[in-house]
Amino acid sequence: xxxATRQPETPASTVPPRLIATDLDGTxxxxxxxxxxxxxxxxxAAEQAGIDVFxxxxxxxxxxxxxxxxxxxxxxxxxxxxxxxxxxxGGPGAHRFVKVRELPRQNALDAVGLLRDAAPGTVxxxxxxxxxxxxxxxxxxxxxxPDDLAPAEExxxxxxxxxxEPILKILAYHPTLDPDAFLTVARLSVGDRANVTRxxxxxxxxxxxxxxxxxxxxxxxxxxxxxSHEEVVAFGDMPNDLEMLTWAGRSYAMGNAxxxxxxxxxxxxxxxxxxxxxxxxxxLLAERA
Numbered sequence: 001x002x003x004a005t006r007q008p009e010t011p012a013s014t015v016p017p018r019l020i021a022t023d024l025d026g027t028x029x030x031x032x033x034x035x036x037x038x039x040x041x042x043x044x045a046a047e048q049a050g051i052d053v054f055x056x057x058x059x060x061x062x063x064x065x066x067x068x069x070x071x072x073x074x075x076x077x078x079x080x081x082x083x084x085x086x087x088x089x090g091g092p093g094a095h096r097f098v099k100v101r102e103l104p105r106q107n108a109l110d111a112v113g114l115l116r117d118a119a120p121g122t123v124x125x126x127x128x129x130x131x132x133x134x135x136x137x138x139x140x141x142x143x144x145x146p147d148d149l150a151p152a153e154e155x156x157x158x159x160x161x162x163x164x165e166p167i168l169k170i171l172a173y174h175p176t177l178d179p180d181a182f183l184t185v186a187r188l189s190v191g192d193r194a195n196v197t198r199x200x201x202x203x204x205x206x207x208x209x210x211x212x213x214x215x216x217x218x219x220x221x222x223x224x225x226x227x228s229h230e231e232v233v234a235f236g237d238m239p240n241d242l243e244m245l246t247w248a249g250r251s252y253a254m255g256n257a258x259x260x261x262x263x264x265x266x267x268x269x270x271x272x273x274x275x276x277x278x279x280x281x282x283x284l285l286a287e288r289a
Contacts, residue, residue: 015249017051017284018231021078021218022277023244024057024067025199026237027254030273033066042278042285049285054078054221056214058199058206058240060127060168061086061095063143080127081197081208081240082217083168097129101217102166103209105156107193111207112152115172118189119182124152125171126162133162138173141204170194170207179203183239197240206240215243233284235269235277237261252280 022028030036035043043053055067055077061084064077075089076098085099108126116122125134125146133148133155148161152170155162174182182203186196194207222232234241234248237257245251245265253261255271262268269276 015228015230016288017233017250018227019052019054019222019225020046020233020235020281021054021056021214021244021248022235023214023237023241024055024059026256026272027235027241028055028272028277029066035067036275036278038275039278042275042281045285046281049288051284052225052227054218056082056218056234056244060132061088061097062130064088064095076221078214078217078221080168081195081199081206082212082214083208084129085217085221099217099220100129100166100168101209101212103169103194103207103212105158105163105167107210108167108170108207109153109156111170111190111194112156112172114189114191114193115186119174119177119185121176122172122174124173126152126155126167127169127171128162128165128167131162131165134171138171139175141171141173141200141202168208172205172207174203177203197242199238199240213243214241215247218244219247233280235280236265237272252276 046053057079058081059079061079075087077086077088079086083101084097087096087098112124123135123138125138131147134146135152136149154160179198183198183205186205190196192210195212196205196207198205229247230249232248234244234251236245237254239258239260241261242264251265252267252269253265254276269280
């Protein structure tokens with residue numbers, strides 16, 4: 001059995017944790033998108049011990065059925081890389097948006113044009129609070145049929161179909177570029193018009209509102225509860241987790257994490273398929289006892 005370990009140059013936090021913030025895909029979820037019985041038990045034990053558990057994911061709210069029965073008392077999750085705080089108590093299809101941090105429409109249009117020029121061949125999808133739209137050439141990467149097919153510029157026009165709801169993020173896919181190289185190109189070309197990150201192993205980028213990230217929305221939720229960043233333990237595996245991992249007082253990269261995440265987190269744990277999150281939670285609860 002692999003034990004959760006911290007990098008030796010980083011001392012363990014002496015502040016008792018009050019909140020656990022965990023990514024889902026590649027982190028809490030196994031590769032088959034299930035939550036193991038051991039992890040379910042660890043989450044319940046943390047909540048019983050008075051430690052809040054927040055799911056902090058790039059997933060849209062409508063994909064949260066995989067963990068909706070494990071949200072416990074507060075019922076909240078941070079979705080869309082920080083673009084929304086969602087109350088999942090209603091169950092799949094009946095969730096309530098508590099907070100929305102949208103990508104301004106003009107910023108989205110500017111980013112689409114700039115990235116299209118910088119990386120020809122890029123295709124787009126538009127993620128909204130409830131709607132999902134994409135360009136005709138955007139590949140079938142997701143678990144649903146889009147509401148509309150049209151060029152991104154038409155979707156995002158003031159009178160386009162995406163004008164009906166807030167824009168949570170733009171998805172940008174390139175069929176041939178290296179994922180990390182595509183991320184670099186996008187950040188350079190888009191600048192401060194959007195926050196650009198990625199969570200997929202493919203060249204699929206996620207563009208959110210300026211300064212919108214898992215970390216910034218988690219910070220807002222913690223401030224509302226009087227919780228400092230030193231009292232937060234965070235888990236992640238991909239570049240979209242980096243800000244959250246460096247913000248939290250204690251952070252763990254999964255054994256399967258991206259190299260940048262392994263370098264940034266203050267500790268490491270086992271891979272997602274080996275219950276890495278549960279291992280650390282059990283360790284934390286043993287320390288409290």
